[in-house]
Amino acid sequence: MIRLKALLIKEFIQMRRDRLTFVMMIGFPIIQLLVFGFAINTDVKHLPTIVFDQSLSQDSRDFIASLTASQYFDITDASTSYQDVTDHIQSGKTKVGIIIPPDLSANLKHGQSAAIQVIVDASDSMAASSAISAAQMVGQLKSQEIILNRLQGYTGKTFALPVDVRIRPWYNPDFVSAFYMVPGILGIILTMTMVMITSMAIVRERERGTLEQLIVTPLKTHELILGKIIPYVFVGYAQATVALLVGILVFDLPIRGSLGLLYGLTSLFIIASLALGVLISTLSKTQMQAMQMSFFIFLPSILLSGFMFPREAMPLFFNWLGNLLPLTFYLQILRGIILKGVGLSVLWTQILALVVFIAIVLTISIKKFQKKLA
Amino acid sequence: MYAVEITNLTRRFGEFTAVNAISLKIKTGSIYGFLGPNGSGKSTTIRMLCGLLAPTSGDATILGLDIAKDSEAIKHKIGYMSQKFSLYDDLTVIENLKFYAGLYSLSQPEGKRRIAQMLALAGLENRQNELAANLSGGWKQRLALGCSILHNPPILFLDEPTGGVDPKSRRMFWDIIYTLSQAGTTIMVTTHFMDEAEHCDEIGFIYNGGLIASGPPSALKSSINGLLLEIPTPEPMELLAAITSRQLPYLDIYPFGANLHVLIAEEHASRYTPFAANLISPSLEDVFVHLVKSHRKEVLA
Numbered sequence: 001m002i003r004l005k006a007l008l009i010k011e012f013i014q015m016r017r018d019r020l021t022f023v024m025m026i027g028f029p030i031i032q033l034l035v036f037g038f039a040i041n042t043d044v045k046h047l048p049t050i051v052f053d054q055s056l057s058q059d060s061r062d063f064i065a066s067l068t069a070s071q072y073f074d075i076t077d078a079s080t081s082y083q084d085v086t087d088h089i090q091s092g093k094t095k096v097g098i099i100i101p102p103d104l105s106a107n108l109k110h111g112q113s114a115a116i117q118v119i120v121d122a123s124d125s126m127a128a129s130s131a132i133s134a135a136q137m138v139g140q141l142k143s144q145e146i147i148l149n150r151l152q153g154y155t156g157k158t159f160a161l162p163v164d165v166r167i168r169p170w171y172n173p174d175f176v177s178a179f180y181m182v183p184g185i186l187g188i189i190l191t192m193t194m195v196m197i198t199s200m201a202i203v204r205e206r207e208r209g210t211l212e213q214l215i216v217t218p219l220k221t222h223e224l225i226l227g228k229i230i231p232y233v234f235v236g237y238a239q240a241t242v243a244l245l246v247g248i249l250v251f252d253l254p255i256r257g258s259l260g261l262l263y264g265l266t267s268l269f270i271i272a273s274l275a276l277g278v279l280i281s282t283l284s285k286t287q288m289q290a291m292q293m294s295f296f297i298f299l300p301s302i303l304l305s306g307f308m309f310p311r312e313a314m315p316l317f318f319n320w321l322g323n324l325l326p327l328t329f330y331l332q333i334l335r336g337i338i339l340k341g342v343g344l345s346v347l348w349t350q351i352l353a354l355v356v357f358i359a360i361v362l363t364i365s366i367k368k369f370q371k372k373l374a
Numbered sequence: 375m376y377a378v379e380i381t382n383l384t385r386r387f388g389e390f391t392a393v394n395a396i397s398l399k400i401k402t403g404s405i406y407g408f409l410g411p412n413g414s415g416k417s418t419t420i421r422m423l424c425g426l427l428a429p430t431s432g433d434a435t436i437l438g439l440d441i442a443k444d445s446e447a448i449k450h451k452i453g454y455m456s457q458k459f460s461l462y463d464d465l466t467v468i469e470n471l472k473f474y475a476g477l478y479s480l481s482q483p484e485g486k487r488r489i490a491q492m493l494a495l496a497g498l499e500n501r502q503n504e505l506a507a508n509l510s511g512g513w514k515q516r517l518a519l520g521c522s523i524l525h526n527p528p529i530l531f532l533d534e535p536t537g538g539v540d541p542k543s544r545r546m547f548w549d550i551i552y553t554l555s556q557a558g559t560t561i562m563v564t565t566h567f568m569d570e571a572e573h574c575d576e577i578g579f580i581y582n583g584g585l586i587a588s589g590p591p592s593a594l595k596s597s598i599n600g601l602l603l604e605i606p607t608p609e610p611m612e613l614l615a616a617i618t619s620r621q622l623p624y625l626d627i628y629p630f631g632a633n634l635h636v637l638i639a640e641e642h643a644s645r646y647t648p649f650a651a652n653l654i655s656p657s658l659e660d661v662f663v664h665l666v667k668s669h670r671k672e673v674l675a
């Protein structure tokens with residue numbers, strides 16, 4: 001205990017002296033979140049839109065109002081010709097053109113389907129896909145309303161649709177991808193800093209020769225490893241807190257589940273990442289090697305954990321490979337608690353996975369870390 | 375009786391044999407000087423004794439504890455100062471000392487007392503709060519020594535503690551070594567300095583990984599057979615060439631600073647009278663030059 005305490009005091013003093021690194025560790029999450037959060041905002045709202053309304057009816061006005069209400073479209077221009085619409089889009093003045101046929105009301109009245117044309121500037125694919133999906137949704141919602149009204153008109157009774165077929169994007173009703181991204185970025189940031197910090201911390205002692213002096217003392221391997229993990233749990237928590245604050249303040253991230261649970265489970269992930277760093281440091285001889293091996297962890301963490309691509313769509317092998325990464329489980333925990341508000345009863349498999357991961361990695365590290373130089 | 379006993383200790387790095395079947399014994403309470411040219415295997419030997427490197431073969435015991443089996447128990451009994459400064463540059467003097475006091479689990483009043491003693495010993499009382507990085511060579515070495523003997527180890531391994539240190543600091547350092555030795559500590563110290571070697575109770579000379587001579591300095595010196603002549607000359611190499619070309623008899627001949635040293639058999643002494651040669655008793659350096667040369671001849675033969 002005295003030995004571990006001495007080691008912890010030393011680590012904290014060194015951390016305090018190394019201001020630059022400390023500031024970076026706290027500044028890093030803020031910058032990453034802002035950059036990623038805004039840049040990877042895959043949903044594009046308030047697209048400048050031109051409308052060519054040939055119908056000029058109550059129905060068309062209703063439809064346009066629904067488009068505006070969705071916030072995806074800002075009607076900036078009204079047009080009087082086809083040509084005008086194409087010109088606007090080609091010149092980039094507007095991103096979307098909506099053309100309502102003259103026979104809209106007539107068709108609706110006669111129970112025929114009405115074709116509304118949506119022209120999108122697809123050179124900006126993000127904008128295009130979000131405009132298309134938003135327009136489709138508005139269209140569908142409108143159709144249902146019309147069908148419902150018509151049924152009521154025929155029968156004089158009030159109807160409710162037997163099945164509510166509305167597309168309701170669960171957990172993220174606004175399609176706000178920042179919601180989805182922020183927890184992911186938090187996970188990525190923690191992975192990067194935690195793995196890198198510990199892997200470098202031990203290798204640095206090896207390179208500087210200070211490890212040699214530690215080895216000749218009665219310090220035990222597990223004490224050394226704990227001494228390198230515990231101080232950085234605090235750093236991990238500082239990062240997580242900063243990241244969550246930015247998420248809440250800048251991106252209006254809702255925390256639907258228990259914040260206490262989120263914090264508690266974050267410790268599991270931090271320890272898992274630190275353990276991974278320790279393992280790397282036992283395998284590498286130089287800081288360069290440690291750095292390279294850390295990157296070897298980052299790439300799959302970004303690609304296979306579900307941060308970038310949905311894991312359901314992955315080939316079986318890669319899906320399985322992703323299960324070896326702690327980030328995979330932490331992302332499920334994060335998104336589960338933050339976006340879905342779920343609790344322990346849902347997340348216990350992920351918790352178990354992290355605990356098993358920590359146990360295995362730490363055991364290998366302690367076995368592998370010989371108190372020898374060569 | 376013997377604090378350290380080494381038998382056939384060997385360490386290979388791949389194909390290369392850094393330490394080759396070394397056997398030696400160090401008497402409890404004595405100072406053992408470990409000498410040898412660069413790369414001869416001094417550090418490797420000490421690292422094996424301290425449990426930093428596993429021997430490839432051979433055995434060694436420290437206070438009766440086997441270095442292979444009881445390495446953890448040995449750690450409480452040894453102090454080690456590595457050749458390269460291995461404390462924390464970004465900690466202050468006192469923080470480094472406190473850290474090592476903690477690693478050796480010194481309990482509180484004892485820890486404080488030992489740290490104060492070490493500060494006094496190293497003359498660092500007034501520089502407690504300076505970063506180790508800001509200390510110059512000699513101070514650093516004394517701080518490192520202080521950290522390695524905080525726990526009062528009965529055996530101390532010092533790997534070139536005075537390398538790159540000014541003569542005054544070297545003296546101070548050796549004063550500390552004597553004090554420790556008088557208090558009963560067994561010390562094994564490597565050095566390049568012959569004057570330091572003279573102060574050891576016993577010396578081992580290691581060359582190319584093998585121990586080629588060991589014993590007290592006086593015994594090593596008297597192991598040289600023949601008379602050693604010193605001929606002062608501004609051009610030792612030319613004189614050497616002159617003597618060899620005249621085919622004068624000698625056992626060994628080599629330049630030695632601003633002199634030429636010639637080792638001869640007693641009966642040939644008269645042949646050298648024209649050179650104004652002085653008869654001298656061999657220094658340790660003479661012994662080592664001689665040892666290395668005869669070792670090389672053996673290897674060639």
Ligand SMILES: Nc1ncnc2c1ncn2[C@@H]1O[C@H](COP(=O)(O)OP(=O)(O)OP(=O)(O)O)[C@@H](O)[C@H]1O
Pocket residue numbers: 374387392410411412413414415416417418419457
């Ligand atoms: N970890 C290692 N891997 C490979 N070779 C090594 C290793 N450590 C030492 N050696 C080699 O073993 C030989 C002996 O090295 P050692 O450090 O013991 O010499 P030394 O007598 O202490 O020399 P110096 O006076 O320069 O300190 C050297 O040739 C060195 O290159």
Ligand SMILES: [Mg+2]
Pocket residue numbers: 416417418457533534
């Ligand atoms: Mg050495």
